[in-house]
Amino acid sequence: MNLNDTHDPARSSWVASAREPDTDFPLQNLPYGTFSAIGDAAQRVGVAIGDQVLDLGAVHRAGLLHGDAADAAALAARDGLAALMALPPQPLSALRAAVFSLLCNGTETSARAQAQAADLLQPARRLHLHLPCQVRGYTDFLASEHHTARNGQLKGLADPVPENYRWVPVAYHGRASSIVVSGTPVVRPHGQWKTAGGEVVFGPVDALDFELEMGVFVGRGNPQGTPVRTAEAHAHIFGLCLLNDWSSKAVQWWEQMLGPFLGKNFATSISPWIVTQEALEPFRIAAPARPSGLPALLPYLRTEGHAKAGTWNISLSAALQTASMRDRGAPPAVVSRTHLRHLCWTPAQMLAHHTSNGCNLQTGDLLGTGTISGPDDESRACMTELTRAGREPVELPCGERRPWLADGDEVVLHARAEVPGFVPIGFGQCRGVIAPAQPY
Amino acid sequence: MNLNDTHDPARSSWVASAREPDTDFPLQNLPYGTFSAIGDAAQRVGVAIGDQVLDLGAVHRAGLLHGDAADAAALAARDGLAALMALPPQPLSALRAAVFSLLCNGTETSARAQAQAADLLQPARRLHLHLPCQVRGYTDFLASEHHTARNGQLKGLADPVPENYRWVPVAYHGRASSIVVSGTPVVRPHGQWKTAGGEVVFGPVDALDFELEMGVFVGRGNPQGTPVRTAEAHAHIFGLCLLNDWSSKAVQWWEQMLGPFLGKNFATSISPWIVTQEALEPFRIAAPARPSGLPALLPYLRTEGHAKAGTWNISLSAALQTASMRDRGAPPAVVSRTHLRHLCWTPAQMLAHHTSNGCNLQTGDLLGTGTISGPDDESRACMTELTRAGREPVELPCGERRPWLADGDEVVLHARAEVPGFVPIGFGQCRGVIAPAQPY
Numbered sequence: 017m018n019l020n021d022t023h024d025p026a027r028s029s030w031v032a033s034a035r036e037p038d039t040d041f042p043l044q045n046l047p048y049g050t051f052s053a054i055g056d057a058a059q060r061v062g063v064a065i066g067d068q069v070l071d072l073g074a075v076h077r078a079g080l081l082h083g084d085a086a087d088a089a090a091l092a093a094r095d096g097l098a099a100l101m102a103l104p105p106q107p108l109s110a111l112r113a114a115v116f117s118l119l120c121n122g123t124e125t126s127a128r129a130q131a132q133a134a135d136l137l138q139p140a141r142r143l144h145l146h147l148p149c150q151v152r153g154y155t156d157f158l159a160s161e162h163h164t165a166r167n168g169q170l171k172g173l174a175d176p177v178p179e180n181y182r183w184v185p186v187a188y189h190g191r192a193s194s195i196v197v198s199g200t201p202v203v204r205p206h207g208q209w210k211t212a213g214g215e216v217v218f219g220p221v222d223a224l225d226f227e228l229e230m231g232v233f234v235g236r237g238n239p240q241g242t243p244v245r246t247a248e249a250h251a252h253i254f255g256l257c258l259l260n261d262w263s264s265k266a267v268q269w270w271e272q273m274l275g276p277f278l279g280k281n282f283a284t285s286i287s288p289w290i291v292t293q294e295a296l297e298p299f300r301i302a303a304p305a306r307p308s309g310l311p312a313l314l315p316y317l318r319t320e321g322h323a324k325a326g327t328w329n330i331s332l333s334a335a336l337q338t339a340s341m342r343d344r345g346a347p348p349a350v351v352s353r354t355h356l357r358h359l360c361w362t363p364a365q366m367l368a369h370h371t372s373n374g375c376n377l378q379t380g381d382l383l384g385t386g387t388i389s390g391p392d393d394e395s396r397a398c399m400t401e402l403t404r405a406g407r408e409p410v411e412l413p414c415g416e417r418r419p420w421l422a423d424g425d426e427v428v429l430h431a432r433a434e435v436p437g438f439v440p441i442g443f444g445q446c447r448g449v450i451a452p453a454q455p456y
Numbered sequence: 457m458n459l460n461d462t463h464d465p466a467r468s469s470w471v472a473s474a475r476e477p478d479t480d481f482p483l484q485n486l487p488y489g490t491f492s493a494i495g496d497a498a499q500r501v502g503v504a505i506g507d508q509v510l511d512l513g514a515v516h517r518a519g520l521l522h523g524d525a526a527d528a529a530a531l532a533a534r535d536g537l538a539a540l541m542a543l544p545p546q547p548l549s550a551l552r553a554a555v556f557s558l559l560c561n562g563t564e565t566s567a568r569a570q571a572q573a574a575d576l577l578q579p580a581r582r583l584h585l586h587l588p589c590q591v592r593g594y595t596d597f598l599a600s601e602h603h604t605a606r607n608g609q610l611k612g613l614a615d616p617v618p619e620n621y622r623w624v625p626v627a628y629h630g631r632a633s634s635i636v637v638s639g640t641p642v643v644r645p646h647g648q649w650k651t652a653g654g655e656v657v658f659g660p661v662d663a664l665d666f667e668l669e670m671g672v673f674v675g676r677g678n679p680q681g682t683p684v685r686t687a688e689a690h691a692h693i694f695g696l697c698l699l700n701d702w703s704s705k706a707v708q709w710w711e712q713m714l715g716p717f718l719g720k721n722f723a724t725s726i727s728p729w730i731v732t733q734e735a736l737e738p739f740r741i742a743a744p745a746r747p748s749g750l751p752a753l754l755p756y757l758r759t760e761g762h763a764k765a766g767t768w769n770i771s772l773s774a775a776l777q778t779a780s781m782r783d784r785g786a787p788p789a790v791v792s793r794t795h796l797r798h799l800c801w802t803p804a805q806m807l808a809h810h811t812s813n814g815c816n817l818q819t820g821d822l823l824g825t826g827t828i829s830g831p832d833d834e835s836r837a838c839m840t841e842l843t844r845a846g847r848e849p850v851e852l853p854c855g856e857r858r859p860w861l862a863d864g865d866e867v868v869l870h871a872r873a874e875v876p877g878f879v880p881i882g883f884g885q886c887r888g889v890i891a892p893a894q895p896y
Contacts, residue, residue, distance in 0.1 A: 152632075158713070181713070184711050189630060189631055206813055208812075240723070270624065273620065275716070276715070277629065278813045281815045314657075316658055373646055373718045373721070374634075375631060375633070
């Protein structure tokens, strides 16, 4: 089969659940993750297909791969997903094509794979999913002007969007150690803040928020002192995941002086599957046009003429399920629907800016997009915007209201790449339930 | 010999250079670092003694250590310094006592060590010194109110020291990947800033600064969700080093919105030797008194009654040597003299604050103190303060003037812990020379 054919919508998998129309993981996706079997500490690299996980090491040991694909799978099985992420595009493409072929109905290799399916595939629900790799450095951008403007307005700033915003892809370094995989409960943190009455207090935080973002995993890094150009940034992007930038807002507002610190570094959740840049290829769209009237971008940030410096056609949602909704079997209620195109900076621009001073990125680094809010009310992608900082609580089914997240609330993020003529692919879920604060 | 006697000023080493009165590394110091021999890629853990480095693995293989000390040295030799840093205090004390005994004149074990000195010791000048360990997370505090106030005044802020400053140990997450060891040239970065004429430009930065800080290396970490109390913070501090937080100030001021990012993340230099908390024991001083008139600290930040939550009696200096001074053999000219007591937050308070929301610290994390400026002009610990943001250039010997750092300038940081009745100990040097910008 043609190596470039891994997006062919006419193909489908012999794994039945991968043919369901609403699956996030059809044959055309093939995202990577790290899993362990229950009762076995060993972490292994897998590929999601429908509701199953393909064990890459088992596939390799079964002799179903050859050449570059076999080498790449062996590397992943021995050294983990980060080793795979550091590879150049060619062996990664070879591995994707080989896995596609194995899992595709009616190819030469798939009959052998199907015969050994019990050794190669395991139901995802019976596995522990871990962080895909150790996150080295974590940087979070602020790429939605809508999010920036609404926050600035809530704070009563004279200039809700500061002058530098449309020149600089604003970002801060986040905390990598506290990044957790979807499903990990998030304990309500303690923090210091100033109350409306002017008192400075320390205790379990009240104004607890989610922020709907995507994470961009760096594949190949760059040496210190060697910037990556916008045109070449795609060669350093391994893939994307969902990211929930949990925030305690009163703490963040009070501590603000050198950027977010304890207001955010207690936990950041990501989805377990990295959807590769190659899987996202059919869903590319151009970088958003710069609004008329603004000065031209500095040359190092321009995307014109760089086919892979744009963004992707990815729609996203955040849903909320309270404890009482869960008890009654009510599904999570969608509170936000938005789209990656609402961001004014693309991942390629973020990567070019981050390295423009010679800062070295490393395999396993994660770049957050910032809250992906759009212009409409529906696309407000955090509680702060949705509730106007707690003043207008979100109304939930069953009559509950939320100015902020309450203990027992679970936030579920989703995303899906869609474009006519191709099979839609999804990102799985990024879930996290708020656990009560522990005594300090 | 008495295990608690490793600070005894009556003892001295059979290594002659460790008896020089101005050595940073007398017998009572014994800092840890990571080195390799020239032409040998293998990185090894060593202890600085005078102008020599003791190879901990060689000492272990020679059978000169026993019990906990032998186990600790074996661990370091096999897994690197980070493995040693993660140990609890008891084996670390045992190793310190054993190394002290080996290097001390007239002890039982020292005769054997001295007989094998050629195998155990190597002159530091013939070795490559590396980062002591991989820095996991890097957080930089802003613990000098004097630095904060002078910067606020230069910016013309109505409140140069914001209201939250005396409540919150303000900090931001820095970039770990670009931390380099002393001696690594620092390439002048490119950056984006707004000129005095109002134009936004991108190019090699002009306003390049050093910032004299100390770094606190975390030994044992804490699990996510489990804060470390101020009283217990000392049990998580492995030791201290020098830190130069290189900054391009015009970039930092222009990008400022979520804290320092490209203005600082191109490079941070640290000294190669970690002076352990145990070595610093005689030099402890209490946390600075809170100025009268301020509200009491929140309980979680109080140090009263916690003997090890204070700071240390450490004086510091920064010196500058231009290329032409180097050519003429002129020594670096001291431009700043300051003291750790000028900070208003102690390392224990920093660690307690950082973890107060459950954020997990890990072995090998580095906490920067922030620029250690004091009240006097002499104690201004960066160019921004010394030159009032370039307006009043520093006058150097030979008639040179510097509004900011120029290509070829080398910055040399020093620090020394001193207290009557004990042998002073130093931190070695943290050096870095500015290399010209590379073409973008």
